[in-house]
Amino acid sequence: MKKVGILTSGGDAPGMNAALRAVVRAGLANGLEMFVIYDGYKGLIEGNIKQVDRTFVSDIINRGGTIIRSARLPEFADVEVRKAGIEQLKKFGIEALVCIGGDGTYQGAKALSDMGINCIGLPGTIDNDIASTDYTIGFDTALNTITNAVGMLRDTSSSHQRCSVVEVMGRYCGDLALYGGIASGSDIIVTSDHPLVRDEIIEKIIKMRKEGKQHIIVIITEKLCDVHELARDIERRTNIECRAEILGRIQRGGSPTARDRVLAGRMGVRAIELLLEGKGGRCVGLRGSDLVDYDINEALKMPKRNNEQLIKVARTIS
Numbered sequence: 001m002k003k004v005g006i007l008t009s010g011g012d013a014p015g016m017n018a019a020l021r022a023v024v025r026a027g028l029a030n031g032l033e034m035f036v037i038y039d040g041y042k043g044l045i046e047g048n049i050k051q052v053d054r055t056f057v058s059d060i061i062n063r064g065g066t067i068i069r070s071a072r073l074p075e076f077a078d079v080e081v082r083k084a085g086i087e088q089l090k091k092f093g094i095e096a097l098v099c100i101g102g103d104g105t106y107q108g109a110k111a112l113s114d115m116g117i118n119c120i121g122l123p124g125t126i127d128n129d130i131a132s133t134d135y136t137i138g139f140d141t142a143l144n145t146i147t148n149a150v151g152m153l154r155d156t157s158s159s160h161q162r163c164s165v166v167e168v169m170g171r172y173c174g175d176l177a178l179y180g181g182i183a184s185g186s187d188i189i190v191t192s193d194h195p196l197v198r199d200e201i202i203e204k205i206i207k208m209r210k211e212g213k214q215h216i217i218v219i220i221t222e223k224l225c226d227v228h229e230l231a232r233d234i235e236r237r238t239n240i241e242c243r244a245e246i247l248g249r250i251q252r253g254g255s256p257t258a259r260d261r262v263l264a265g266r267m268g269v270r271a272i273e274l275l276l277e278g279k280g281g282r283c284v285g286l287r288g289s290d291l292v293d294y295d296i297n298e299a300l301k302m303p304k305r306n307n308e309q310l311i312k313v314a315r316t317i318s
């Protein structure tokens with residue numbers, strides 16, 4: 001194996017650039033020729049591929065987003081579409097890929113590996129919804145963004161003695177709300193693993209106001225309910241002014257934290273090591289403080305464990 005490609009796919013995440021930098025530099029350091037593929041699997045089938053040197057990844061470790069851009073391509077599940085991608089790789093002589101993204105990216109990487117192109121998946125998503133790793137690249141940065149945003153909301157909520165309902169991302173994973181709720185000192189945390197029924201939320205808010213609480217922050221994972229409707233309902237039933245805020249894609253932007261950069265660096269280097277060992281169809285994860293790697297099919301089947309310990313912390317101190 002002499003030529004390796006790299007792509008970023010799915011929702012972008014801070015730290016993807018740091019991972020790209022690590023993969024390119026680790027590959028070059030091992031005598032490989034490195035290629036970037038723009039726009040994820042879409043760019044792969046279109047042949048939007050370019051050979052890069054060390055300087056291509058200079059000055060990007062601190063940058064959010066992904067300089068090689070990202071896209072979602074559900075059609076990549078179709079074998080004929082993948083064959084078009086493989087044809088492009090053959091044109092450039094690329095024999096292996098590093099694919100950075102979430103579970104959709106992993107599925108594509110596994111399917112390509114089964115078709116003879118060794119691929120390594122790296123977990124790049126703010127959602128932290130990949131069961132084969134404790135932390136994904138981008139999660140820590142998004143968590144800090146949420147913590148800062150809730151801190152700012154707390155100021156204005158206190159001034160107006162309001163309740164704020166804050167919706168955070170995560171797709172179907174509650175980690176951003178759970179960790180973000182604990183880190184920001186939110187009063188009520190609602191996730192799919194830590195659900196609260198409407199009546200309980202209302203009851204808690206009334207109790208907190210009676211105890212003299214100026215601001216009340218409810219943090220909730222996206223897709224669980226219409227947060228504007230929830231805010232109206234809280235206001236109607238508690239007589240406390242309530243506003244809903246959807247943090248949205250702001251959570252996906254910004255300069256990656258040191259933790260995300262280091263994780264990206266470690267995982268990028270490991271991806272190249274695995275390819276040099278002739279491995280493919282695998283993904284890199286973090287367990288405790290150690291890097292691990294799994295077969296992608298096994299990884300995709302792993303259930304995401306509820307963080308019971310953190311849920312207990314949230315119940316105790318929120």
Ligand code: F6P
Pocket residue numbers: 011102125126127169170171222249252
């Ligand atoms: O997977 C990352 C993520 O930001 C999710 O949290 C969110 O549900 C989704 O992507 C939004 O995707 P898009 O920006 O394509 O609408």
